[in-house]
Amino acid sequence: MMDNVFIGQLIGAGLVLICSLLWLFLIRVKIPKGVPPGSFGWPLLGETIEYLNYRYKSGAAAFFNERRKRTHIFFCPTVVIAGADAHKLLQNDGYRTLTFGHSQMMRDLFGETSLLLTEGDQHKRMRKVILGSMNLKVLKSQIPILEGLSIETLKSWEGAEVLAYDELAKFTFYSIMGLLLSLKPSPYTETLRQDFQILAKYGVSLPLKNIPGSSFNRALQARKRLVDEIKKVVEDRRKDGNASEDVLNYLMQPKGISRSDLHLSDEEIIDNVLFFIFAGYETTSTALAKIIQLLSDHPHEQNLVKAEHQRVQQELEDEGCLTWEKLKSMHYTSMVINEALRLSHLGTEVFLRTSKEDIAFHGYTIPRGWNIIIDKATTDINPDIFEEPLKFNPDRFQKNIPPYVLIPFGSGTRICAGMEFANIEMLVFIHTLVKNYSWRLTQEHNDEMEFTGVVEKPKNGIPILIQKLHF
Numbered sequence: 259m260m261d262n263v264f265i266g267q268l269i270g271a272g273l274v275l276i277c278s279l280l281w282l283f284l285i286r287v288k289i290p291k292g293v294p295p296g297s298f299g300w301p302l303l304g305e306t307i308e309y310l311n312y313r314y315k316s317g318a319a320a321f322f323n324e325r326r327k328r329t330h331i332f333f334c335p336t337v338v339i340a341g342a343d344a345h346k347l348l349q350n351d352g353y354r355t356l357t358f359g360h361s362q363m364m365r366d367l368f369g370e371t372s373l374l375l376t377e378g379d380q381h382k383r384m385r386k387v388i389l390g391s392m393n394l395k396v397l398k399s400q401i402p403i404l405e406g407l408s409i410e411t412l413k414s415w416e417g418a419e420v421l422a423y424d425e426l427a428k429f430t431f432y433s434i435m436g437l438l439l440s441l442k443p444s445p446y447t448e449t450l451r452q453d454f455q456i457l458a459k460y461g462v463s464l465p466l467k468n469i470p471g472s473s474f475n476r477a478l479q480a481r482k483r484l485v486d487e488i489k490k491v492v493e494d495r496r497k498d499g500n501a502s503e504d505v506l507n508y509l510m511q512p513k514g515i516s517r518s519d520l521h522l523s524d525e526e527i528i529d530n531v532l533f534f535i536f537a538g539y540e541t542t543s544t545a546l547a548k549i550i551q552l553l554s555d556h557p558h559e560q561n562l563v564k565a566e567h568q569r570v571q572q573e574l575e576d577e578g579c580l581t582w583e584k585l586k587s588m589h590y591t592s593m594v595i596n597e598a599l600r601l602s603h604l605g606t607e608v609f610l611r612t613s614k615e616d617i618a619f620h621g622y623t624i625p626r627g628w629n630i631i632i633d634k635a636t637t638d639i640n641p642d643i644f645e646e647p648l649k650f651n652p653d654r655f656q657k658n659i660p661p662y663v664l665i666p667f668g669s670g671t672r673i674c675a676g677m678e679f680a681n682i683e684m685l686v687f688i689h690t691l692v693k694n695y696s697w698r699l700t701q702e703h704n705d706e707m708e709f710t711g712v713v714e715k716p717k718n719g720i721p722i723l724i725q726k727l728h729f
């Protein structure tokens with residue numbers, strides 16, 4: 259009996275010793291000199307569990323904020339950096355090699371040839387065509403369409419409490435479908451939206467792609483249905499021709515570009531249409547919902563926005579519809595948008611890169627092959643840069659903000675391709691809202707955010723009651 263206990267203790271001690279040695283080997287031996295301080299957490303898993311916990315409870319921003327140094331997530335040593343110098347690294351960044359776990363998942367979800375996954379010259383080529391498709395003529399043609407959509411959306415809110423975020427999600431989805439494919443809201447577009455919801459909600463999950471019923475498998479099924487539908491639109495357009503001023507038309511026949519290497523294959527068109535919708539859908543709904551919340555909580559700023567839009571409306575009486583020039587004259591509203599983007603933490607995890615060479619940063623070395631997370635949310639509320647950083651104060655944009663500090667749409671070679679469209683979408687919606695309606699939020703504490711997919715969104719959906727103004 260005694261012998262058995264002793265042997266058991268011996269085996270236990272042996273296991274502890276082996277685990278400790280393994281831990282020391284895996285963690286200590288692999289840390290090169292000069293890297294930033296921090297903890298690698300557990301062998302192999304690193305701090306992935308802590309990270310996921312934070313992500314779903316209070317948002318990844320808090321995890322990064324506490325680290326802002328070395329960590330180990332998704333099987334890869336990772337350095338979290340922040341500030342203008344970190345943002346500057348994005349200037350010449352032609353690469354976005356995603357982490358071990360993420361990269362295959364992203365390939366499965368968005369396709370090899372989407373802007374998200376292309377690098378270097380391939381990315382440059384694709385971006386050239388895609389930016390060409392969002393030219394001024396296309397953007398201007400969207401203004402009356404967005405105005406009509408804003409009017410219809412707000413009309414559907416009249417008379418009952420609605421969840422602003424959910425309704426704005428429909429608005430932003432239909433806006434992008436108009437821009438890309440000239441599709442109007444209908445039961446058909448709503449089916450596509452439901453599939454996008456599935457893709458966004460279940461896309462970031464354990465990559466069990468061949469297990470029917472698993473979250474990731476559901477996301478892939480949704481992708482397949484979406485790809486089939488976009489393919490049909492492309493084929494129909496090829497058969498019937500279409501003079502629509504939309505992005506697809508341009509992608510199928512890039513105007514003014516004669517080089518054959520700039521013509522996109524059907525696979526490239528479909529991957530990029532899909533990624534475009536994904537990139538512009540929930541980002542813009544979260545931003546618009548945040549703007550509504552902030553304006554509701556700040557009546558003084560709301561009145562200044564209203565005054566600006568009354569002025570625009572008076573100037574418009576002769577011309578009728580909103581114009582590009584009028585949108586560009588909405589300076590105060592643009593400052594409100596900038597301030598809302600600063601306060602919304604959108605894109606906390608977007609700036610994930612893998613270093614292609616050793617990078618010297620603030621006295622440390624980030625070794626080649628390590629992941630880098632550029633934690634822009636920390637800079638957004640840095641008190642050394644922004645006085646009273648948590649206060650909603652659009653007037654702070656009256657002064658010039660130092661370069662590279664605020665990058666809501668990214669920076670450098672991968673700056674948001676839909677930035678201009680997102681801005682006009684938000685301006686047109688706010689114009690229609692403040693011109694025609696008064697509103698109030700029906701709950702308090704509307705500023706809590708949650709992650710249910712890729713982008714943070716308001717936890718309570720921002721319940722709102724709107725009332726038509728009578729003149």
Ligand code: HEM
Nearest residue numbers: 373537538541542545605608666667668672674675676680
């Ligand atoms: C308020 C709304 C939006 C925000 C805050 C936002 C933010 C961003 C950010 C931060 C990036 C850079 C990611 C990186 O460097 O890794 C990005 C990229 C991108 N965005 Fe947006 N975005 C918004 C709306 C849109 C819209 C409406 C569209 C399309 C119509 C769009 C299309 C894209 C595309 C295609 C890229 C990839 C660019 C590339 O890799 O070259 N975005 N966005």
